[in-house]
Amino acid sequence: MTTDVPGPARVLAPFGRRLLTVTANETLGAYRVLKAADPSGPEPAAGQFAMLAAAERWGAGEDERPYVPRAFSYARFKDGEAHFLLEDVGPGTRRLCELGEGDGLWLLGPLGQGFAAPEQGRRVLLVGGGVGIAPLAIWQDELGAGEPHSDDASRTDDEPHPEPPRMKVLLGFRDSAHVEGAALLENAVLASDDGSVGHRGRVTELLCDELDRDTHATVYACGPPRMLEAVRALCAERDVPAQLALEAGMACGFGACYGCVVPSRSGYLRVCVDGPVIDAAELEHVETHAGSPR
Amino acid sequence: MSVEFCGIELAHPVINGSGTFDAIAARRAFGNAIDEEFPFAAFVSKTITLAPRAGNPPPRLWEAQAGLINSIGLPNKGLERYIAEDLPELARLPVPLITNVMGSTAEEIASLLQACDARPEIAAVELNVSCPNVQTGLDIGADPLALERVLRAVRAELHKPLIVKLTPNCADVSACALAAQKGGADAVSLINTLRATALTPADGHKQTLGPADPWLGGGSGGLSGAAIRPVALAQVAAVAKRIAIPVVGMGGIQNALHARQFLGVGARLVAVGTESFRNPSIATRIATELDCVHGPHSLV
Numbered sequence: 001m002t003t004d005v006p007g008p009a010r011v012l013a014p015f016g017r018r019l020l021t022v023t024a025n026e027t028l029g030a031y032r033v034l035k036a037a038d039p040s041g042p043e044p045a046a047g048q049f050a051m052l053a054a055a056e057r058w059g060a061g062e063d064e065r066p067y068v069p070r071a072f073s074y075a076r077f078k079d080g081e082a083h084f085l086l087e088d089v090g091p092g093t094r095r096l097c098e099l100g101e102g103d104g105l106w107l108l109g110p111l112g113q114g115f116a117a118p119e120q121g122r123r124v125l126l127v128g129g130g131v132g133i134a135p136l137a138i139w140q141d142e143l144g145a146g147e148p149h150s151d152d153a154s155r156t157d158d159e160p161h162p163e164p165p166r167m168k169v170l171l172g173f174r175d176s177a178h179v180e181g182a183a184l185l186e187n188a189v190l191a192s193d194d195g196s197v198g199h200r201g202r203v204t205e206l207l208c209d210e211l212d213r214d215t216h217a218t219v220y221a222c223g224p225p226r227m228l229e230a231v232r233a234l235c236a237e238r239d240v241p242a243q244l245a246l247e248a249g250m251a252c253g254f255g256a257c258y259g260c261v262v263p264s265r266s267g268y269l270r271v272c273v274d275g276p277v278i279d280a281a282e283l284e285h286v287e288t289h290a291g292s293p294r
Numbered sequence: 295m296s297v298e299f300c301g302i303e304l305a306h307p308v309i310n311g312s313g314t315f316d317a318i319a320a321r322r323a324f325g326n327a328i329d330e331e332f333p334f335a336a337f338v339s340k341t342i343t344l345a346p347r348a349g350n351p352p353p354r355l356w357e358a359q360a361g362l363i364n365s366i367g368l369p370n371k372g373l374e375r376y377i378a379e380d381l382p383e384l385a386r387l388p389v390p391l392i393t394n395v396m397g398s399t400a401e402e403i404a405s406l407l408q409a410c411d412a413r414p415e416i417a418a419v420e421l422n423v424s425c426p427n428v429q430t431g432l433d434i435g436a437d438p439l440a441l442e443r444v445l446r447a448v449r450a451e452l453h454k455p456l457i458v459k460l461t462p463n464c465a466d467v468s469a470c471a472l473a474a475q476k477g478g479a480d481a482v483s484l485i486n487t488l489r490a491t492a493l494t495p496a497d498g499h500k501q502t503l504g505p506a507d508p509w510l511g512g513g514s515g516g517l518s519g520a521a522i523r524p525v526a527l528a529q530v531a532a533v534a535k536r537i538a539i540p541v542v543g544m545g546g547i548q549n550a551l552h553a554r555q556f557l558g559v560g561a562r563l564v565a566v567g568t569e570s571f572r573n574p575s576i577a578t579r580i581a582t583e584l585d586c587v588h589g590p591h592s593l594v
Contacts, residue, residue, distance in 0.1 A: 015320075015327040016575030053572070064359035067519060068571055092357075108574065111323055249355045251362055252571035255319025258340075258366045259355035267348060268369065273319045289352055289511070 008113040008243075008277055009045030013254075017069075017108040019055060022099045023081060029180025031131065032086045032097045036105045039080045046139035047114030047245055047277040049073045051253040052084065054095050055104025066092035068251045070294075073135035073222070073276070074110065075184060082107070085134040085184065090294025111253045112276045115139050115243055118218035122241075123166040126185070127207050127231055129223025130178060133171055135245045135277075136222060137184040143167065168210060172203025172227070204230040215240050219280075229286035242280035246271050248287070262287040295585040297335070299540060299563055300455035300480045302390055302417055304335035306581040308553065311544050311567030312338045312394040312420060312459065313366070318383050320574065329388060333577035337384065338392045338565070339376075341422045344402055346372035350512035356492035361519030361546070362568055363490045365512030368396065373409055381415050390417035394459065396425050398434075400447040407451040418455040421445075421479075424463070424486050436464035438473035445477025457542065460484040460533070467529045468536040475537045483542035483565065484533060485526045487516025519568040520546045527555060534560025548576070550583030557584075 020036040044050075051069035058066055070092040076083035088097045099105060115135075118124050124143060126136040144164040169188040173179040176196035182188045190198030191206055199206055204227060211217065215238045221231040222245035235242035248260035248271040261268035262275075264282045269275060297307045310333075317337055320328045349369025356363040370376065373395075384391050393416045397403035403421065410419045423435030423444075434440050435458070449456065458474040460467055462485040471482050491514040494507045508514065526545020534541045543561030546568070547553050553564045566577045 010322075012325040012327075013323055015324040015331050016578075017573045059360060065357055067357050067360055068362060068568075106573075249353055251355055251364075251568075252574070254323040254574060255316045256314055256574070257355070257364065257571050258313075258316075258349065258369055259364060261349065261352055261354065261369075263351075270319070273322050287352060 008116040009047070010113045011042050011045045011048060011110050013109050013111055014041070017051070017106045020082070020105045020107050022101055022103045022105050025097070025100055028085070028183060030087060030177040031181045033075065033184075034084045034086055034096060034099060034105075036082050036107065037080060038082045038107065041080075041082065041107070042110065043077050044074045044110030044138075045114035046142045047073065047135045048110035048112050049253070049276055050082070050084070050107050050109030050111060051250075052096060053106040054099055055106055058095060061091040061095055063091060066095060069106065069108065069253070070096065071247070071250045071253055071272070073245065075134035075137050076141060077138060085131055085181065087131045092294055108253060112272055113274070115220055115245075115277050118165055119241070122216055122218045123168065123214070125207065125210055125217050125219045126167065126169045127203060127219060127221040127223070128171045128185075129203055129227040130173060131181070132223035132227075132245070132247070133181055133184060134222070136169070136220060139220060140167070140169065140185050170203050170206045170210070172206075172223070173197075202230070203227065204234060207231060208234055211235070211238050211240060219243070221245070225286050225288040229288065232280045232283060232286055235280055243277050244280050244283070244286065245277045246275050246286070295581075297563065299336075300418060300457070302336070302455065304390070304563070306335045306585065307557065307563045308334060308577045308581045308584070309336045309392070309542065309563055309565050310334045310338050310570065310577065311565040312422065313340045313368075314567035315570050315574070316340065317387055318380060321383075324574075329386065331575065331578065332388050333575050333581070334389060335563075335581070336390045336392055336417070337387050338420055339380075339384065339394050340370055341368045341394045341396045342370050342373055342376045342406070343368065343396055344373050344405060346370065346375065350510070352511050353509060354511060356509050356515070358490070358492065358517060358519070359521055361517050361521030362571070363492050363510065363515045363517050364487070365510035365515030367512050373406060377409060377413060381413060385415040391415055392418045392420050392457065394420040394422055396422035398425050398428050400444050403444065404448045404451045407448055407456075411452050411454060416454065418457060419452055420457040420459050420483060422459050422486075424459070424461040433461050433463065435461040435470055438466075438469045441470055442473040442477040445474060445479060449478035455480040457481040457483050459486060461486050462525065462529055463489045468532045471533040471537050475539050479539060481540040481542060481562070482533060482537065483544065485522065485529050485545045487518045488522055488525065490515055490517035518546070520548060522546045523552060527559060530556055530561055531559035547580070550580050553580050553584055
């Protein structure tokens with residue numbers, strides 16, 4: 001795209017997984033927000049992810065799984081505490097959803113490349129579907145469109161704060177229990193498949209309306225592959241830059257296993273090191289068969 | 295606890311299985327820490343072929359019971375670009391480099407060995423023989439006669455240690471190991487992954503396919519991880535009894551106890567593979583614990 005925009009952010013991970021202590025596991029509708037103290041971990045860039053595994057009983061669950069760790073975008077990171085949005089969809093996520101305060105959590109991260117800043121003057125459209133809203137929350141924090149979350153006494157107001165970009169948040173969910181996840185972000189316009197909250201239908205229909213109104217925008221999207229493919233196509237038709245946070249089945253998270261590839265215009269990309277945030281222009285389509293160990 | 299392996303002095307007996315650690319990608323994720331805290335006593339590259347390979351279509355992974363089935367398809371940039379682009383990067387590692395290669399004919403293998411012979415950055419070559427023979431369709435490494443014949447034909451091209459990475463998918467792995475020794479191998483390594491398949495689950499994400507269809511894009515794959523450790527231990531023990539050249543033992547090693555078991559049945563070195571996916575620095579811990587608690591050849 002343009003050359004005057006900073007590239008995607010990538011904070012390096014300490015080498016080796018580290019043992020964290022779970023500080024909270026909060027219900028958020030159909031989801032859980034798992035929080036863990038990570039005092040020695042670097043602050044991730046928005047869009048980066050971590051590989052998580054329970055310190056105890058990781059294995060011997062349903063079907064004698066899980067075995068490999070599971071990849072999760074950071075949903076938030078503040079005051080040395082990492083937040084992850086979980087949904088129980090398989091033996092790995094189920095075990096993580098069970099964790100409570102004081103339990104051990106293995107974490108390797110932050111990993112991958114995060115979002116790149118929008119080109120000056122373009123408004124920002126955050127488009128999320130389901131559990132995929134997680135990286136958009138930390139990105140909203142970073143872009144500064146929301147109010148400060150913490151009682152930030154140490155913060156001095158001497159530093160110049162750049163004007164936050166104009167932003168619109170569009171989130172889609174299956175039903176009312178999942179819609180509660182929207183509380184992770186501020187000022188979201190909602191869609192639900194069953195019409196229980198907000199627009200009845202796809203979040204990409206909301207995106208289409210927005211882009212019809214004004215294409216001078218940068219789109220950041222994360223959600224199910226079919227949603228991301230629709231976002232990619234809508235943006236490509238209108239020549240709107242888009243960054244997509246992808247998910248794929250992953251065993252390692254640091255480029256070793258080559259298991260998480262998605263096709264791109266330049267061959268297969270590894271979602272873990274070449275992504276998870278990938279410029280939509282690099283993709284002819286969003287792979288829908290890159291299934292995950294769940 | 296240094297160890298001698300085919301004339302190469304290694305700081306400890308723990309290396310990586312080919313294709314289970316990408317040092318160049320790891321630098322992108324962990325920065326210089328990877329060079330300062332490199333976990334392996336030698337680095338074994340992914341399999342390199344003469345021509346570039348894209349690898350198999352996704353999905354490439356299936357989590358099995360205490361293990362992982364992969365169908366990666368040996369993606370690599372081909373010999374020429376490996377030497378031009380990757381070798382300078384890999385030469386910066388603080389440990390000897392073992393380049394893993396695969397060819398489907400003696401001529402291809404000879405070309406690969408010649409190229410590796412010419413590069414001082416490469417300390418040794420590991421030959422992946424889990425490749426179908428173009429005439430018989432059998433894996434070269436599964437047929438002792440074919441294996442010995444191929445090795446005899448190519449061995450003179452390499453003036454460095456040659457390790458043959460045996461396949462476990464054969465009738466008699468120790469017969470194959472003996473053939474490798476007769477053909478001029480300086481060491482053998484085993485086990486490679488066990489051929490395995492996974493079917494698309496009934497609640498599958500691939501809803502256009504029925505439940506009897508293979509999940510993996512490549513059709514079938516190879517099983518690794520804790521699930522294969524007892525099989526690996528049996529094969530390593532059988533091979534170590536049968537041959538005189540050193541054995542690199544691997545298959546589901548997760549900790550120092552497992553490593554000690556492989557060393558105890560006769561392996562000179564051990565390799566860690568899938569466990570590095572779960573924790574990239576695990577080999578450091580294994581090497582440290584081997585060093586601290588017992589000598590390399592003592593059994594718990």
